[in-house]
Amino acid sequence: MLRRWLRGLGLLREWGLRLGLLVLSATIVVLVAMLPEGVVVTGEFTVSGSLGEVRTSTTEKFRVEPVDADSGGLVYGWSLAEYRRGIGEYLTGLARGTLTVDKWYGTAFTVLPLLPLLKEAWWYSFELFAGALVVGIVLGLLLGVLVLGSRGARAFGAGVSVLGVSVPDFLLILLGQQLTIWSYRNFGVRLWSVLGVQGGERGWLLPLVALSIIPMAYTARLLSTALDEAMREDYIRTARAKGVPEVWVVLKHAMRNALPRALNGMPAMLNVTLSSQLVVEVLTNHYGIGSGLMRGLSYSQPHVVASIGLIFCLWFVVMDGLAVTLRALANPQLKGGEAS
Amino acid sequence: MRRLNLPLLVGFVLCLGLVVMLLLPEWITLPDPHMGVYIQMDGRRLRLAPFAPGEFGYVLGSDMVGRDVLSRVIYGARYTLGLAALVNLLRVAVALPAGLRAGWAGGRSGRLVRAAAVGFGSIPALAMVAMTLGGLRWLIPGQAGWLAVYVAMLVLSGAPRMAEQVRRRVEEILIMPHVEAARALGATPGRILRRHVLPLMRADILVMLSSEMAWVLLLMGQLAVFGIYVGGTVAVRGEGWVMAVEYLPEWGQMLGANRYNILRAPWIAFYPGLALGLAAATFHLLAEGFRLQGLRRG
Numbered sequence: 001m002l003r004r005w006l007r008g009l010g011l012l013r014e015w016g017l018r019l020g021l022l023v024l025s026a027t028i029v030v031l032v033a034m035l036p037e038g039v040v041v042t043g044e045f046t047v048s049g050s051l052g053e054v055r056t057s058t059t060e061k062f063r064v065e066p067v068d069a070d071s072g073g074l075v076y077g078w079s080l081a082e083y084r085r086g087i088g089e090y091l092t093g094l095a096r097g098t099l100t101v102d103k104w105y106g107t108a109f110t111v112l113p114l115l116p117l118l119k120e121a122w123w124y125s126f127e128l129f130a131g132a133l134v135v136g137i138v139l140g141l142l143l144g145v146l147v148l149g150s151r152g153a154r155a156f157g158a159g160v161s162v163l164g165v166s167v168p169d170f171l172l173i174l175l176g177q178q179l180t181i182w183s184y185r186n187f188g189v190r191l192w193s194v195l196g197v198q199g200g201e202r203g204w205l206l207p208l209v210a211l212s213i214i215p216m217a218y219t220a221r222l223l224s225t226a227l228d229e230a231m232r233e234d235y236i237r238t239a240r241a242k243g244v245p246e247v248w249v250v251l252k253h254a255m256r257n258a259l260p261r262a263l264n265g266m267p268a269m270l271n272v273t274l275s276s277q278l279v280v281e282v283l284t285n286h287y288g289i290g291s292g293l294m295r296g297l298s299y300s301q302p303h304v305v306a307s308i309g310l311i312f313c314l315w316f317v318v319m320d321g322l323a324v325t326l327r328a329l330a331n332p333q334l335k336g337g338e339a340s
Numbered sequence: 341m342r343r344l345n346l347p348l349l350v351g352f353v354l355c356l357g358l359v360v361m362l363l364l365p366e367w368i369t370l371p372d373p374h375m376g377v378y379i380q381m382d383g384r385r386l387r388l389a390p391f392a393p394g395e396f397g398y399v400l401g402s403d404m405v406g407r408d409v410l411s412r413v414i415y416g417a418r419y420t421l422g423l424a425a426l427v428n429l430l431r432v433a434v435a436l437p438a439g440l441r442a443g444w445a446g447g448r449s450g451r452l453v454r455a456a457a458v459g460f461g462s463i464p465a466l467a468m469v470a471m472t473l474g475g476l477r478w479l480i481p482g483q484a485g486w487l488a489v490y491v492a493m494l495v496l497s498g499a500p501r502m503a504e505q506v507r508r509r510v511e512e513i514l515i516m517p518h519v520e521a522a523r524a525l526g527a528t529p530g531r532i533l534r535r536h537v538l539p540l541m542r543a544d545i546l547v548m549l550s551s552e553m554a555w556v557l558l559l560m561g562q563l564a565v566f567g568i569y570v571g572g573t574v575a576v577r578g579e580g581w582v583m584a585v586e587y588l589p590e591w592g593q594m595l596g597a598n599r600y601n602i603l604r605a606p607w608i609a610f611y612p613g614l615a616l617g618l619a620a621a622t623f624h625l626l627a628e629g630f631r632l633q634g635l636r637r638g
Contacts, residue, residue, distance in 0.1 A: 025462045032468070035475030059379045059386075063372065064405065064574050066587055076478045155346075162347055166624035168558045170565050170595070171617025174610050177602065194603065267461075275464035279562045283599070293467065294566050297474035305471055312467055320462075 011328055018321045025313040030087060033306035037086025042077040090303055099303050118289065118307055125288030128204075129277055132211035136273075139212070140219025144262075147224035148231065148250060157220060164217025169276040172210045173283045180206075207284040214276055218269035219262070226258035233257070260330045266323035274316060343636070348629025351550075354622035361417040361615075373415045373589045376406040378578060390605040401607040403598065405576050405585050412589035413611050419590040420616065423570070424556045427494045431552060434499040436545075439506025440533055443514065450507060457504035465497045465559060470566045483572045490570050494556060502552060509544050513537050543634040547627050554623035561616045564596030573597070591616040 093099040099114040146157035180191040193203025230236065231254055239249045281290030289308045296304030364370070380387050380396050389406035391398050400409040442453040460468070473493055480486045513519060514537070522536050563569065571588030586597035594612035602609050 021458065021462050024459060028459070028468075029463065029471070032471050032475060035472070036478065039478045059377065059381060061375055061377045061406075064374045064376055064407065064576065064585065064587065066572060066574055078479060159346070162625065162628050163621075166554070166621040166628070168561055168617045168620050170561050170613055171621075174602075174606075174613045174617075177606060178610060181606065271461065271464055275466045275562070278464070278466055278470075279565050282565050283602075293470070297470060298567060302475070305474065309463070309467060309471055313463060316462060316464070 011325055014324045014328075015321050018317045018324075022313055022317040025317075026310055029309035029313055030090065030306050033309050034083065034087045034090060034302050036300050036302050037090075038078050038080060038083030040077050040079045040082060042075050086302065090306055093303070094307070099307065101301060101304055114303060114307060118292065118304075118311065121287060121289045121292050122311055124286070125277065125281065125290060128207055128211060128281070128286060128288060129273070131204075131208055132277075133215050133273065135208065136212035136215025137219050140216040141223060143216065143220035144223025144227060145250075147227050154224075157224060161217045161220035161224070164213045165221065167213070169210055169214070169279050170283060172213060173206065173280065176206045176210065203284070207280045207286050210284070211273065211276060211280045214273050215269060218265060218272070222262040222265040222269075223258060226261040227254055229261075230254040230258040256330075260327050263323055263327040263330065266327075267320045270316065270319045270323065274312060274319075345629050345632050345636075347625045348633060351622055351625035351627075351629050354618065355626060358417065358421065358619060358622060361414055362421065364414050370411040370414060371408040373407060373412040374587075375408075376403075376576075378406050378576075380406070390601075390608060392605075393607050400611050401605070403585065403594075403608045404583060404601065404605070409608060409611050412594060413591070413615050416589040416591045416594065416612060416615065417619075419571075419588055420557070420560070420592060421619065423491070423590070424553055424560060424619075427491055427556045428549065428553050430491065430495045431499045431502055431556075432545075432549065434495060435502035436506055438499075439503040440510055440537070442503065443507040443510025444529060444533060446511075453500065453503045453507050456500035460497065460500045466562045466566070469493045469497050469559065470563060470568055473563070473568050474566075483570070487570045490568075494559060497559065498552060498555060502548060505544075505548060506541075509541055510537055513540050516540075543630065543637075547630045547634065550623045550630060551627035554620045554627060557616060557620040557623065560592045561595060561613065561620065564592035564616075565599060567596055567599070569593040569596040591619075 090099070097113075097115055100111050101114045101117065102111050140161075143157045143160055146153040149157075176192070177194065180194060183189045183191050192205040227250075236249060236253055239253050240246075244252075277288075278290035278293060280286065281288045282294050285291075289311055292304060293308045295301070296308060376389070378389050380389075380391065382396075387395075389402055390404050391402040391406065393399065393401040393409075395401070398408055398410070400413065403409055403412070438449075438453055442450045473490065476489060477486075480489050510533075519532060519536050522532050527535075560569075569586075569590065569592045571586055571590045571593040573584045574587045576583045576585055586593045591612040595609050595616060598605075598609040598612075
């Protein structure tokens with residue numbers, strides 16, 4: 001009974017800490033995202049953001065070189081009063097639910113309420129994230145268990161998980177795009193939809209595969225390390241000596257001790273997966289909050305950027321808290337150590 | 341029989357490939373990475389850039405204004421790897437002293453390092469850096485200023501986590517008997533850190549350097565996808581058209597500036613992306629190999 005109370009208190013403390021962290025990160029996000037609100041134009045030059053220009057109209061070769069004299073653009077300054085006003089307006093709009101956006105997918109120049117759009121985009125992103133997490137974790141568990149198999153199986157599991165962590169998300173998507181173009185040109189087989197940045201078709205398979213690689217690799221690595229350590233413990237030898245079947249030894253003894261340890265690495269995995277989600281969405285024409293963030297940055301919409309930043313903070317803290325809760329619930333030592 | 345450290349081996353082979361790429365312009369004559377041609381004659385037909393891989397002698401194709409992608413990717417290794425190495429060195433220069441101090445002194449500096457690591461860890465690094473750089477974009481005058489802010493943000497996004505890793509390791513080493521003996525003999529803090537703590541951290545620092553290099557390259561690639569990169573653009577103007585093209589042959593910039601051309605001319609973004617991704621994978625594999633080697637040595 002006392003243990004249960006202590007465990008409950010420990011969990012409350014963990015959630016309290018995460019709430020504090022949420023407030024801190026939300027403050028940072030709003031302060032950072034609203035930076036453009038303080039920017040004011042104080043002068044004017046020529047073409048914006050350019051190093052210069054080169055002229056060509058013939059078949060002759062030309063050298064692309066920057067011309068410093070031609071560089072320039074608008075001249076910007078910083079106004080603290082404007083920045084404060086921007087933050088105030090944003091927070092008021094957020095509290096009242098009256099934030100608006102003037103450019104959204106396929107609805108250019110029509111002012112629309114922002115929060116319902118973000119809700120829709122979030123759900124779209126969440127479906128992808130949850131799907132990738134489920135697929136990735138299930139595959140990762142299977143790969144992680146290979147550590148108990150033959151030497152070849154161990155090497156295969158380790159190799160796939162190392163590659164999964166090493167190969168970047170954007171490279172996977174670029175390779176996926178090339179692969180489906182190649183297979184269609186050579187064999188007439190489309191492996192998945194051809195997806196581009198805000199263009200091309202809409203599809204699920206490529207983003208799902210690309211996003212599930214990270215959870216898969218992380219889960220496999222975490223579980224195989226934890227299982228490897230657990231299988232060397234004395235209680236495993238005792239169970240085997242008592243004649244307990246090997247499957248039961250793994251499921252009842254090794255897994256129950258390895259899983260809480262593997263859950264320790266979950267927050268890092270979620271952080272990397274969330275980061276990856278932004279890139280996957282942008283590169284695969286997936287109109288979730290990741291693409292929304294890029295549009296917000298491209299079109300200088302601080303309200304969109306700040307709101308999406310807040311969603312990310314909340315999302316991460318909730319997932320992190322859930323991982324901690326799961327770990328606490330799965331920890332056999334807090335249940336009286338009956339598993340060992 | 342000695343077990344093969346496959347990640348280290350593959351990492352070294354790929355690393356060798358990167359070194360060859362860095363030195364290749366010294367050995368062979370490559371097309372000028374800034375030299376372009378917009379119109380080419382294909383028999384009696386006029387062809388406009390971009391040219392596909394294999395056409396008109398372009399091995400990996402050309403970009404939107406006819407510059408050679410192969411040459412740009414090879415020259416790009418110097419800019420991209422140099423930039424990532426600079427960020428990495430600056431991260432170490434910030435994180436190592438901070439982590440050593442926090443690990444040695446504990447107290448307020450320890451809490452500060454821990455809080456910074458937790459704070460920065462609670463928001464995806466990509467989102468944080470993209471939001472800050474996106475917000476500051478208009479305030480930074482000139483390419484040099486933009487490069488400085490870009491590097492500073494990349495350093496800031498990883499240094500707290502690195503400092504926390506150093507702090508934890510220092511705390512572990514400080515309770516070892518040889519440190520206790522040195523303390524009892526009256527060694528100064530500087531001597532203890534230099535002679536008794538840092539030598540034990542050599543393997544950790546090696547793993548950290550490779551791993552951080554991989555994370556920096558990954559972040560540079562991800563930021564490029566978000567349209568945040570260094571190098572500047574040049575307006576190329578013809579009869580009735582104008583095109584803003586990236587200037588420096590930096591992999592991130594080549595990937596980022598051409599991300600909208602993925603469906604039209606996929607090779608322009610693909611090869612720089614491949615180079616960037618493989619470079620990140622190389623350093624990940626090296627880190628994994630060094631970690632494995634450390635574990636086997638105990």
